Amino acid sequence: MDGAVSGREGDRAPEKVDVLVVGAGLAGLYILYCLRQRGLSARAYEAGSDVGGTWYWNRYPGARVDVESMQYCYHFSDELTASWNWTERFASQPELLRYINHVADRFDLRRDITFETRVTSALFDRRTNLWTLETDRGDVAQAPYCIMATGSLSTPYRPPFPGLEDFRGDSYHTAMWPHDAVDFTGKRVGIVGTGSTGIQAIPVVAAQAKHLTVFQRTPNYTTPACNRPLARDEQRAFNEHHAQWRDEVRHSFAAITGFPLPTKFPDEDTQEERQALLERRWAEGGMPPALLAIYKGIGVDETANAVVADFVRGKIREIVEDPAVAARLCPPADLPIGSKRPPIDTDYYATYNRDNVTLVDVKRAPIERITASGLKTGEADYDLDAIIFATGFDAMTGTLLAIDIRTADGMTLKEAWADGPSTYLGLMVSGLPNLFMINGPGSPSVKANMIVALEQHTDWIMALLDHLAAAGFDRIEADRLAQEDWVDHVREVAEATLMPKADSWYVGANVPGKKRVYMPYFGGFDRYCSLCEAIAADGYRGFTLSLHGGAQPEPQRDADPHEASAVS
Numbered sequence: 207m208d209g210a211v212s213g214r215e216g217d218r219a220p221e222k223v224d225v226l227v228v229g230a231g232l233a234g235l236y237i238l239y240c241l242r243q244r245g246l247s248a249r250a251y252e253a254g255s256d257v258g259g260t261w262y263w264n265r266y267p268g269a270r271v272d273v274e275s276m277q278y279c280y281h282f283s284d285e286l287t288a289s290w291n292w293t294e295r296f297a298s299q300p301e302l303l304r305y306i307n308h309v310a311d312r313f314d315l316r317r318d319i320t321f322e323t324r325v326t327s328a329l330f331d332r333r334t335n336l337w338t339l340e341t342d343r344g345d346v347a348q349a350p351y352c353i354m355a356t357g358s359l360s361t362p363y364r365p366p367f368p369g370l371e372d373f374r375g376d377s378y379h380t381a382m383w384p385h386d387a388v389d390f391t392g393k394r395v396g397i398v399g400t401g402s403t404g405i406q407a408i409p410v411v412a413a414q415a416k417h418l419t420v421f422q423r424t425p426n427y428t429t430p431a432c433n434r435p436l437a438r439d440e441q442r443a444f445n446e447h448h449a450q451w452r453d454e455v456r457h458s459f460a461a462i463t464g465f466p467l468p469t470k471f472p473d474e475d476t477q478e479e480r481q482a483l484l485e486r487r488w489a490e491g492g493m494p495p496a497l498l499a500i501y502k503g504i505g506v507d508e509t510a511n512a513v514v515a516d517f518v519r520g521k522i523r524e525i526v527e528d529p530a531v532a533a534r535l536c537p538p539a540d541l542p543i544g545s546k547r548p549p550i551d552t553d554y555y556a557t558y559n560r561d562n563v564t565l566v567d568v569k570r571a572p573i574e575r576i577t578a579s580g581l582k583t584g585e586a587d588y589d590l591d592a593i594i595f596a597t598g599f600d601a602m603t604g605t606l607l608a609i610d611i612r613t614a615d616g617m618t619l620k621e622a623w624a625d626g627p628s629t630y631l632g633l634m635v636s637g638l639p640n641l642f643m644i645n646g647p648g649s650p651s652v653k654a655n656m657i658v659a660l661e662q663h664t665d666w667i668m669a670l671l672d673h674l675a676a677a678g679f680d681r682i683e684a685d686r687l688a689q690e691d692w693v694d695h696v697r698e699v700a701e702a703t704l705m706p707k708a709d710s711w712y713v714g715a716n717v718p719g720k721k722r723v724y725m726p727y728f729g730g731f732d733r734y735c736s737l738c739e740a741i742a743a744d745g746y747r748g749f750t751l752s753l754h755g756g757a758q759p760e761p762q763r764d765a766d767p768h769e770a771s772a773v774s
């Protein structure tokens with residue numbers, strides 16, 4: 207089905223391929239690699255001018271991964287792993303982008319990607335069994351299958367503060383950072399937002415700017431990354447046990463390893479033992495579970511959670527010299543630690559001891575507007591030369607809903623998700639045949655190491671494509687009842703924890719008007735993998751496989767997708 211006709215330059219004859227891919231970040235690249243291995247043709251569209259996705263766009267000062275570099279990379283090829291040496295425990299954005307470019311070069315992936323092109327619509331026609339993509343540059347492409355590798359955090363969100371157009375200084379959103387270095391030397395800079403992004407950027411900008419004013423709405427818990435150079439020996443040792451690691455990670459809760467699993471509940475230790483353990487883990491730093499999984503029950507029980515939350519509040523008061531500033535930085539008692547995305551940092555709290563940093567509480571006195579000379583809150587005017595918006599994303603659904611995804615017979619994703627995202631396994635949406643999502647809502651996605659998760663999703667889809675071809679089918683569709691059961695399961699799992707309590711982007715609370723639904727699957731990556739494997743082994747239970755225009759096998763409508771957990 208190799209198509210040769212490009213739809214560019216106003217020529218609307220569709221390019222025809224086997225699989226369409228939206229996005230050339232880490233997921234899109236791996237999909238292209240897998241399709242090439244199978245001899246399938248592909249066309250990928252990417253809004254950026256090069257590969258990289260998240261790491262292409264998020265070039266703000268201090269941008270860095272919060273999963274250890276050796277784990278936050280592809281694992282499908284031992285040769286690829288051996289071809290790269292990470293220089294730091296937690297890689298910086300420039301190093302991650304270099305790695306992604308290395309992968310694109312090594313496997314010659316760019317030739318299937320059309321850059322600087324945003325997909326605007328995706329239409330499925332049951333009569334032809336084809337998805338048709340259209341782009342903002344006039345491209346039209348068709349394929350029986352379409353994979354949305356659009357990222358979970360790829361539609362930046364900036365609150366609609368009035369007056370931005372009047373501002374005489376420079377303004378930036380962290381997720382749309384200029385490619386040329388921005389120099390804040392001698393400048394009065396304001397930053398709005400203290401999520402993971404703000405927490406990474408604040409110490410770096412403070413070290414350069416004349417003055418930094420931090421506008422904080424909700425204080426966040428953050429723990430030390432203890433980033434450091436990575437010795438070649440560490441990388442070599444990791445590579446030698448790569449196969450074993452791959453197996454271990456598949457059986458882990460968050461698709462990461464390298465921290466001790468909890469064996470006790472907090473009340474099984476004395477106060478002194480708890481304090482000593484917490485101090486030790488704080489000093490070692492590392493990925494968020496180093497502290498958040500220090501005891502059992504922290505994610506589900508408020509008393510257990512408070513043990514760690516109180517400890518971090520104590521650390522804030524210990525590090526921050528001005529008690530009033532420390533008090534402002536302490537998260538409130540009704541915000542469980544870990545219920546917002548837990549950041550790790552380098553010198554975040556200590557930054558507030560600098561003379562050139564001011565912390566402003568914009569919960570008490572919200573930002574009213576941007577002015578010609580800066581920013582106005584309910585309490586004061588702040589004169590600024592530059593404003594940085596570290597205000598996050600319309601996460602998990604924003605990018606998919608920005609594409610007009612529909613079927614010719616009138617089903618739209620927008621309507622299907624009016625009450626929040628509904629998916630089967632976070633992979634497909636009932637009513638949209640042959641359309642797959644990578645790390646979609648309802649899958650572990652942002653609650654897991656995203657690269658391990660995207661490899662698992664892609665591998666599952668590739669095995670499915672193989673199966674469809676071998677079985678003489680060309681269509682797969684998620685059953686409505688299986689999807690409803692899955693949505694219930696995702697909700698029940700989340701509601702049994704403290705996770706939905708926070709007004710976080712996980713529940714869409716950061717975007718006014720967005721339906722409050724806990725979007726990721728928090729049942730564990732290990733459990734999720736077992737479910738996916740069991741569903742596939744059971745003839746893709748909960749999906750209907752068919753030959754377009756051919757005999758339709760009886761749909762298995764009433765199957766319980768959770769039964770599979772028995773095999774996990």
Ligand code: NA7
Nearest residue numbers: 359365399400401402403404423424547596597598599711
């Ligand atoms: P987040 O985690 O959504 O953080 C956004 C920050 O912006 C957060 O502190 C918000 O305060 C703040 N914000 C948003 N709107 C406003 C208004 N109107 N006024 C004041 N402050 C506001 O985004 P990040 O980019 O930091 O991180 C996103 C993910 O990227 C991260 O979790 C990693 O997975 C990678 P709030 O807390 O809502 O009160």
